[in-house]
Amino acid sequence: MSSAVSAVLRALSALAPPVRRWHPSPRRNAWPGGLMQLVFDSSDLPAHERVEGWQHATSSALVATRFHIGNPSVFAARLDVMSLGAAHITTMSYTNLFSIRTPLLIRRSDPEHYQIAFIRAGRQGIDQNRTRTLVRPGELVLYDSSRPFEASCTDPAPASTIVLQFPKHLLPLPAARVARLLAVPLPATRGIGRLLTRFVTTLTEDRIDFTPFDALRLGHTAVDLTAAVLSHHLDEEAPSPGSQAHLLVLRILSFIEENLDRPDLDPAAVAAAHHISVRYLHRIFQQHHVMAVTAHIRTRRLERCRRDLADPALGHVSIAAIALRWGFTRPADFSRAFRRETGLSPSEYRAAAHAGII
Known part of the structure; x- marks a missing residue:
């Protein structure tokens, strides 16, 4: 060479x-x-x-x-x-x-x-x-x-x-x-x-x-x-983007985003807040969203946790407190879900993010 x-x-x-x-x-x-x-x-x-x-x-x-x-x-x-x-x-x-x-x-x-x-x-x-x-x-x-x-x-x-x-x-x-x-x-x-x-x-x-x-x-x-x-x-590929069901899904997504910190946020709570059945909630998500409602809640919670763990300004906040802040009441459940999503434990992810590796 x-x-x-x-x-x-x-x-x-x-x-x-x-x-x-x-x-x-x-x-x-x-x-x-x-x-x-x-x-x-x-x-x-x-x-x-x-x-x-x-x-x-x-x-x-x-x-x-x-x-x-x-x-x-x-x-x-x-x-x-x-x-x-x-x-x-x-x-x-x-x-x-x-x-x-x-x-x-x-x-x-x-x-x-x-x-x-x-x-x-x-x-x-x-x-x-x-x-x-x-x-x-x-x-x-x-x-x-x-x-x-x-x-x-x-x-x-x-x-x-x-x-x-x-x-x-x-x-x-x-x-x-x-x-x-x-x-x-x-x-x-x-x-x-x-x-x-x-x-x-x-x-x-x-x-x-x-x-x-x-x-x-x-x-x-x-x-x-x-x-x-x-x-x-x-x-643009979704069916009937201007339909009432599609607009309802958009309102539900906004509701979920505003209530990710609630430990009781689940399909039943979401359906009750919008006066619809859980069955209908699952059906409109299947038709008008890219993932199921439970998966969407979990994904958005984990995303919020990832950001907080990566934020140097929150380095003094415990992992358990960050998990609880976004609706994970059981640390062991949070750790398993986080590792499954990212391939790292929460502590490994925080250390790597603060070191600039990820």
Whole structure:
């Protein structure tokens, strides 16, 4: 391996895999607050070493893929990264290329992330989950690190993309429904998609001085906005979105959100508060929501607990108190549910979050 590529690898060596916090090379230019880091610039390398350097940079910053580049001698690319706790934002620009993520690469390394890309310049092809499409500037596209995909850029001008990636378990939507949106172009310059793209674009372009704790909270906001965008498009598939039953579900979801702290919040309590039967409650949730009512309550409670455990300002509050605050009256039940959801015990999750690992 050449000395120039070795230098790039040394710059990347401080970067943990995507599931860990990154510590890019201090020689790279950073914004105030130390959040945006230049990871790769092809102008740092001789032309014949740029493709190899790009391969290593994208594998460390995103996911492992194989590249085919038609004319390596003129290949040019740049990659910058921002860590937002468990989420990361990557800005990329690159000339023509073709990339593929194979089942073998997935078996070797899979961070189990969703990645949602905002295409700023250059038309880009994507093929995943039996959906092949051409994504244009001003559109969003979602893909899944656990599924094979192919991506290409063949426009004469360089492509420019902002990618938000985060662990799949942070998205409060069923994976089977999210899969319907993989490789589907979504509008990014109007409606709710514009909120997400303006948010991530501001983070990457404005010289804002914020702390690592701010970054953690901003990561949660980015995931929430992504969930809102995806939910909006999934809601378009729901039957009779303007029906009385659908409006009732929206009122019930608001009621649940306002009463997550109640230990007695269960389907019977929800049904009684809205003067309907438990059977009817389950039926309208099956028709008009992405998950059952009991699962929704549990998911929202665990999400609130995750946020409180990750918040450094609540480091003095006991785990049992946080669990009780969000309706878990039995610590053992909470610990089992939390580990099943996140793969970590509450104490392990808190320690990892405060250390910036997740």
